[in-house]
Amino acid sequence: MLTYINVLGRTIPVYGLIGIAGILSGGLIVYLRSGRASAGEDMLFMYIYGVIGAFAGAKLFSLIQNMPDIIADIGLLFSDPSLFAGRYISAGLVFYGGLAGAFAGAFIYARRYKVPFSPCLAAVLPVMPFVHAVGRAGCFMAGCCYGKPTESIWGIRGADGIMRLPVQLYESAVNLVIFAVLLNAPDKLRSDGAALAGLYFVMYAAARFVLEFMRGDTARGFIGPLSTAQVLSIILIAAGIALSAGRRKSSSGT
Amino acid sequence: MENQNPDFERGKSQAIACLVLGIAANVCWLSGYTAIGSLVLGIIGILLVVNSKKTGYSGGILTAGFVLSIIAIVIGALVFIACVACAGLFVAVLGTLAF
Numbered sequence: 001m002l003t004y005i006n007v008l009g010r011t012i013p014v015y016g017l018i019g020i021a022g023i024l025s026g027g028l029i030v031y032l033r034s035g036r037a038s039a040g041e042d043m044l045f046m047y048i049y050g051v052i053g054a055f056a057g058a059k060l061f062s063l064i065q066n067m068p069d070i071i072a073d074i075g076l077l078f079s080d081p082s083l084f085a086g087r088y089i090s091a092g093l094v095f096y097g098g099l100a101g102a103f104a105g106a107f108i109y110a111r112r113y114k115v116p117f118s119p120c121l122a123a124v125l126p127v128m129p130f131v132h133a134v135g136r137a138g139c140f141m142a143g144c145c146y147g148k149p150t151e152s153i154w155g156i157r158g159a160d161g162i163m164r165l166p167v168q169l170y171e172s173a174v175n176l177v178i179f180a181v182l183l184n185a186p187d188k189l190r191s192d193g194a195a196l197a198g199l200y201f202v203m204y205a206a207a208r209f210v211l212e213f214m215r216g217d218t219a220r221g222f223i224g225p226l227s228t229a230q231v232l233s234i235i236l237i238a239a240g241i242a243l244s245a246g247r248r249k250s251s252s253g254t
Numbered sequence: 255m256e257n258q259n260p261d262f263e264r265g266k267s268q269a270i271a272c273l274v275l276g277i278a279a280n281v282c283w284l285s286g287y288t289a290i291g292s293l294v295l296g297i298i299g300i301l302l303v304v305n306s307k308k309t310g311y312s313g314g315i316l317t318a319g320f321v322l323s324i325i326a327i328v329i330g331a332l333v334f335i336a337c338v339a340c341a342g343l344f345v346a347v348l349g350t351l352a353f
Contacts, residue, residue, distance in 0.1 A: 016332045024328070045304045052297055089290065089334075113308055 001143045001159050015142035022134025023051055026127040033123065042115045043123045049109035050102040050124065055093075057101015062092035065221050065228070095132065096232045102128065103197075121193030125200060126182035133175035140168035148216040167214045174207040195247040201240030205233040265311025272302040273315050276322025283330045292330025299323030 004011045030047045034040035063070065066088060076084040106124065110117035139145040146158050147165030155163035182200060189195050212230045221228040275295045282291030303320045 010333070012332050016334070020328050020331055041307070045307075048300055048304065052300070085290070109304075 001141060003142050003159060013142065015138040015144065018138030018141060019135050022131045022138070025134065026131040027051075029127050029130065030124055039115070039120055039123070042109075042113070042120050045113075046106050046109045046115070046120050047124050047127065049105040050128075051105070053105020053108070054098040054102035057104065058093035058095065058098035060101070061094035061097025063088065064097075065094060066092065096229060096236075099128075118193035119191055122191055122196045125193065125196050126179060129175040129178040129182065129200070129204065133172040133179065136168045136172040136175065140166060140172070144168075144217070145220075146216055147214050164216060165214050167211055167216075170214070171208070171211055174211070175204070178203050178207075192247060194243050198240040198243030198247065201236045201243065205236035205240065209233040209237075259310070261309040262311055265306040265309030266313075266315070268302045268306035268309070269311055269313065269316040269319055272299045272306065272319030272323065275299040275302070276319045276326060279326030279330065280322055283326065283333055289330045289333035292326040293334060296323045296327035296330060300327070 002014050004013055005017070006012070027044070027047060030043055034043040070088055073084065073087065076087070106121055107117060109115065110120060136145070143159030145168050147167035149155075149162050150165050151163065154165060156166045158164045178200065181203065182196060185196060185199065189199065209230050212227050212233070215227070223231050276299050279292045279295035279299060282295065283289045299319055300323045303316060303323065306316055
């Protein structure tokens with residue numbers, strides 16, 4: 001595990017470094033794929049809007065999740081703004097917020113420039129699990145979003161010296177499988193953004209629901225016995241099934 | 255002959271604005287927490303690039319603005335983004351060391 005590296009006297013978080021690498025490689029994949037598509041430029045621009053939306057959404061969800069702490073620490077904003085910024089502005093991104101933000105960003109782009117949303121989304125969407133997989137590798141390096149303590153051979157010593165399940169790497173692997181499935185989906189599905197999004201939602205949310213049982217960090221929030229992410233996973237699975245069923249009904253109706 | 259299309263002229267103005275923002279954004283990451291300025295200005299710069307390109311304008315100013323905005327966002331984000339659990343863990347490790 002390597003939380004920070006020192007570059008020219010500056011301390012750089014490895015999490016951010018790997019996250020940026022993931023976003024840039026995602027952009028490269030979209031660029032390479034866009035060369036073969038008629039709406040090539042729109043794919044790249046939609047990806048950029050999606051990334052901006054993802055960051056805004058991930059940050060917004062994180063702020064909402066930490067709202068009680070922020071209200072309690074509001075005095076810091078005036079007495080020590082740099083500590084406040086370090087604690088709440090520079091730290092904390094929530095994936096499900098990023099997912100909602102990415103879709104909102106892509107939709108805003110399509111509306112603003114009158115681009116057909118569904119086919120363009122279908123071309124850009126497979127990159128999302130790829131970027132997420134790289135980001136989770138960043139979590140592993142930083143030692144955040146860690147798994148439960150374990151005595152099994154699967155355990156890896158965390159930044160706190162405890163042997164833990166490398167749940168971040170499991171999620172990375174799951175995301176890479178989803179990326180491969182979305183890239184190799186049947187042609188009919190690959191040109192339909194809503195159907196492809198439905199498939200992605202169901203696959204990712206189901207995997208995340210299970211993986212949450214292996215996580216050991218308490219900072220993610222709970223609603224009853226389930227974590228916030230598990231509750232959102234159930235909603236996302238329902239949304240994914242509804243999207244896929246809706247597309248099937250409309251395609252059989254035409 | 256110079257293109258007098260109003261959309262094209264608007265695109266050119268946006269490309270110049272993007273270049274200026276790109277330069278300003280790269281100044282922001284030079285000192286600590288002002289790196290958030292790099293992110294904000296860089297993102298505005300990128301949005302201007304997309305808008306400018308959509309008007310049909312393409313040229314060196316636009317490319318330079320795009321590259322500067324990307325550099326500002328990347329470096330600004332590197333300085334500024336860390337995950338909350340990572341910060342929590344860092345504090346926890348410091349606490350362990352203290353005792």
